Amino acid sequence: MKIIESLLSRLDDMACRSSREIAQRSSRRRFIGKLGALMVGATAFPLLPVSRANAEPPSEMGDPQSCDYWRYCALGGTLCTCCGGSMTTCPPGAEPSPISWVGTCLNPVDNKHYLISYNDCCGKAICGRCFCHRAERDTPVYAPSKANDILWCFGTESRTYHCTVAIVLGEASA
Amino acid sequence: MQAFMRVISIVMLLAVQPSLADDRADYLLHCGGCHLPDGRGTPPEVPSLRDELGKIITIQGGRDYLVQVPGSSQAPVSDLVLANIINWILVKFNQQTLADDFVPLSENEVSNARKFTLADPLKRRDEIWANYVD
Amino acid sequence: MQTGGLKKARVSAMMGVLLSWGVSSASAEIAPEVMGKSTMGEPTPTWLMVHDAVGPAYVFDSATGDMQGLLSLSGFTPAVVVNLAEGRAYAAESFYSRGVRGVRTDVLTIYDLPTLSPVGEVEIPQKIAALPFPQYIEMLDDERHVAVFNLTPGMSVSIIDVEDQEFVDEISTPGCALMMAVAERGFLQLCGDGAVQLIRLGRNGKEIERIRSDAFFSLEDDPVFDKPVQTSRGWLLTSYHGLVYEVEVDGGEISISEPWPMLSEADREADWLPGGGQLVAFHQEQDLIFILMNQDGEFAQDSPGTQVWVYNREAQQRVAQIPLTQDGTNLFVSQDEHPLLTVTGVDAQLHIFDVKTLKQVRTISEVGVAPGLLQGF
Numbered sequence: 001m002k003i004i005e006s007l008l009s010r011l012d013d014m015a016c017r018s019s020r021e022i023a024q025r026s027s028r029r030r031f032i033g034k035l036g037a038l039m040v041g042a043t044a045f046p047l048l049p050v051s052r053a054n055a056e057p058p059s060e061m062g063d064p065q066s067c068d069y070w071r072y073c074a075l076g077g078t079l080c081t082c083c084g085g086s087m088t089t090c091p092p093g094a095e096p097s098p099i100s101w102v103g104t105c106l107n108p109v110d111n112k113h114y115l116i117s118y119n120d121c122c123g124k125a126i127c128g129r130c131f132c133h134r135a136e137r138d139t140p141v142y143a144p145s146k147a148n149d150i151l152w153c154f155g156t157e158s159r160t161y162h163c164t165v166a167i168v169l170g171e172a173s174a
Numbered sequence: 175m176q177a178f179m180r181v182i183s184i185v186m187l188l189a190v191q192p193s194l195a196d197d198r199a200d201y202l203l204h205c206g207g208c209h210l211p212d213g214r215g216t217p218p219e220v221p222s223l224r225d226e227l228g229k230i231i232t233i234q235g236g237r238d239y240l241v242q243v244p245g246s247s248q249a250p251v252s253d254l255v256l257a258n259i260i261n262w263i264l265v266k267f268n269q270q271t272l273a274d275d276f277v278p279l280s281e282n283e284v285s286n287a288r289k290f291t292l293a294d295p296l297k298r299r300d301e302i303w304a305n306y307v308d
Numbered sequence: 309m310q311t312g313g314l315k316k317a318r319v320s321a322m323m324g325v326l327l328s329w330g331v332s333s334a335s336a337e338i339a340p341e342v343m344g345k346s347t348m349g350e351p352t353p354t355w356l357m358v359h360d361a362v363g364p365a366y367v368f369d370s371a372t373g374d375m376q377g378l379l380s381l382s383g384f385t386p387a388v389v390v391n392l393a394e395g396r397a398y399a400a401e402s403f404y405s406r407g408v409r410g411v412r413t414d415v416l417t418i419y420d421l422p423t424l425s426p427v428g429e430v431e432i433p434q435k436i437a438a439l440p441f442p443q444y445i446e447m448l449d450d451e452r453h454v455a456v457f458n459l460t461p462g463m464s465v466s467i468i469d470v471e472d473q474e475f476v477d478e479i480s481t482p483g484c485a486l487m488m489a490v491a492e493r494g495f496l497q498l499c500g501d502g503a504v505q506l507i508r509l510g511r512n513g514k515e516i517e518r519i520r521s522d523a524f525f526s527l528e529d530d531p532v533f534d535k536p537v538q539t540s541r542g543w544l545l546t547s548y549h550g551l552v553y554e555v556e557v558d559g560g561e562i563s564i565s566e567p568w569p570m571l572s573e574a575d576r577e578a579d580w581l582p583g584g585g586q587l588v589a590f591h592q593e594q595d596l597i598f599i600l601m602n603q604d605g606e607f608a609q610d611s612p613g614t615q616v617w618v619y620n621r622e623a624q625q626r627v628a629q630i631p632l633t634q635d636g637t638n639l640f641v642s643q644d645e646h647p648l649l650t651v652t653g654v655d656a657q658l659h660i661f662d663v664k665t666l667k668q669v670r671t672i673s674e675v676g677v678a679p680g681l682l683q684g685f
Contacts, residue, residue, distance in 0.1 A: 076610075098210060098216060099207065099208050099210070099216060099220065099461065100207045101207040101208075102202055102203050102204075102206055102207040104203065115199060115202050115203055117202075117206075117207065123408060123409055124408060125408050133610060134607070135607050135608070135609060135610045135611075136607045137607065138607070138609070138610070139527060139531060140498070140531050140532070140533060140534035141437075141441070141459075141485050141486070141534045142483075142484060142485035142486065142497070142498040142499055142500050142534060143248065143250075143500040143527050143531070144208075144459065144461050144463070144485070145204060145205070145207055145208060145245070145249075146250075149439060149534075149610070150437075150439065150459065150461070151384075151437075151438040151439055154208075154216065154219070154220075154460060154461055155216040155219070155220075157409065158404055158408060158409040158410075158412075159384075159412075159438070160383075160404070160408040160409065169202050169206070169211065170198070170199060170202065171195075171199065172199055172203065173195070173196035173197075173199035173200050173203070174196060208461055219460040219461070219462050220460075220461065220462065243482070244482045244483025244484075244499075244500060244501070245482075245483075247483075247501060248483050248499070248500035248501045248527070250527050250528040291501065291503070291520055293518050293519075293520065294480065294518065295480070295482045295483070296480045296482065297480075
């Protein structure tokens with residue numbers, strides 16, 4: 001969700017754009033430093049050429065703490081990866097919202113479109129880090145199932161917004 | 175025999191659909207965010223799509239209703255894709271209640287039902303359920 | 309009528325100075341002072357409320373840059389509606405008993421304008437839509453009923469009678485959002501099928517009529533922004549690709565004008581598209597549309613604008629382009645003869661332009677944490 005449009009478009013401009021630039025310069029170094037923490041299930045996303053001949057090719061590339069990461073193509077909010085959570089888990093003590101909105105992002109590594117579920121983590125004060133607002137295929141609020149300008153903390157104890165995760169649900173239909 | 179009929183209808187359903195994987199993806203993209211990937215929703219705000227739908231399609235107007243609720247009718251998909259998504263929901267989440275002689279919704283049926291906009295969907299839902307015979 | 313409390317205080321302070329002059333000519337001694345309270349003056353067309361991302365609304369006069377006071381609002385409040393004649397503002401608010409958690413209460417709070425303080429509240433369903441949208445709250449034309457938009461994510465509208473200070477009804481509006489007031493206790497909504505819906509209330513605030521237009525835009529091809537603005541005749545909608553539609557209600561019928569394009573072939577070739585948060589403003593008397601434009605390409609409908617383009621509505625012609633030194637997210641234009649355009653910049657400052665000269669005349673800085681939505685009185 002988009003926590004507050006002004007905040008986000010401003011911070012998108014300030015934080016995201018600059019973080020995009022920074023990411024281009026430093027994502028590799030930052031990434032390596034956090035590699036261990038970023039292993040998600042069986043899919044790790046090595047950035048460096050893999051030395052072992054029969055190693056799996058990387059399924060994802062980039063810096064999940066950067067707004068330009070491929071999964072965030074329609075995310076509005078703050079990145080849970082910067083707030084003590086991960087791409088698929090809420091930070092400690094924050095409550096995952098079961099309800100989300102689902103977008104489609106292109107993974108540049110395999111050139112496939114994936115369904116991404118943007119779930120908000122709720123019940124804690126906003127995590128004021130890594131503000132990110134991108135709006136690929138985002139619709140106005142009268143079509144809410146594709147709208148990121150909505151506080152998506154629904155079905156939670158508290159709808160106070162903390163941050164947003166980006167979960168791969170599967171490949172998009174052809 | 176009933177089980178056999180069910181298998182037959184599901185086989186027929188599969189035959190008219192290009193790909194179940196696509197239907198699931200379309201469901202997730204257009205419905206799954208609110209109704210959740212397993213269709214259970216968060217009632218009463220987001221109705222469950224499990225089990226009840228097998229019953230509602232036996233009521234007069236029930237099949238059309240599934241097309242006409244705004245979540246369906248306003249989804250940015252073609253009539254064919256919408257028919258496939260609704261059929262997928264019926265088969266996938268409503269096995270317990272789906273009649274053995276269930277006939278999948280056709281593109282044409284969806285197209286006709288979709289032309290009619292419900293002014294007050296909740297009111298319409300109550301009207302339909304009022305005619306339900308167990 | 310409110311007299312300027314601040315002015316009074318200044319006068320008495322000056323009197324004190326004069327008095328002490330009389331008593332002791334050797335030095336100007338400051339007389340002991342007593343702490344008091346200011347009251348807010350009468351808002352003028354150049355006054356505006358600037359909603360901070362974290363809740364409060366700062367009241368400024370864009371003609372002077374001076375702050376007039378602050379309205380403390382819940383962090384979930386989308387916007388407020390004002391009844392200037394009554395000296396009231398109404399806000400949908402949502403609170404938790406333990407700050408970010410605990411028991412939730414949603415209310416429509418009635419604020420007294422001179423003191424910017426709550427004077428009443430009506431408990432409403434715990435469903436109010438959060439995030440700043442001007443049309444998430446609306447005053448109907450009887451000035452008695454206020455409509456509040458609910459999103460759970462089911463869509464509905466709560467109706468409150470502000471005269472009797474009671475909750476009237478919740479109207480279910482699946483698939484349709486926002487409220488745009490029209491005559492005879494009516495409001496329009498935008499629907500996901502590309503149509504608008506008209507709901508009319510009776511004297512008691514209960515729904516008596518609901519009709520829907522034919523679909524006139526495509527959600528997939530070119531949706532209209534969820535930021536309609538009011539004109540003298542109805543409501544003005546703009547689409548992602550820069551089409552302008554006008555919606556009016558006449559004798560119970562909804563009419564939608566033929567759309568006209570804001571962008572020329574050359575504009576499109578230069579990648580100009582509308583984008584921003586509160587991206588459109590309208591000046592009633594001068595019939596001018598102000599809209600934020602950027603060149604960030606497809607999917608930049610939420611991105612800040614680098615320019616404000618000005619159109620004459622009747623002539624359907626662009627009459628000016630205002631380049632911004634800071635990209636803008638929100639627009640407000642004062643409804644007076646010499647209009648001032650206020651733009652919320654990505655630098656968290658307000659940039660004020662004289663519409664006649666197109667020159668920036670003022671910057672207001674330090675406006676809360678993250679200023680966004682702008683509303684007039």
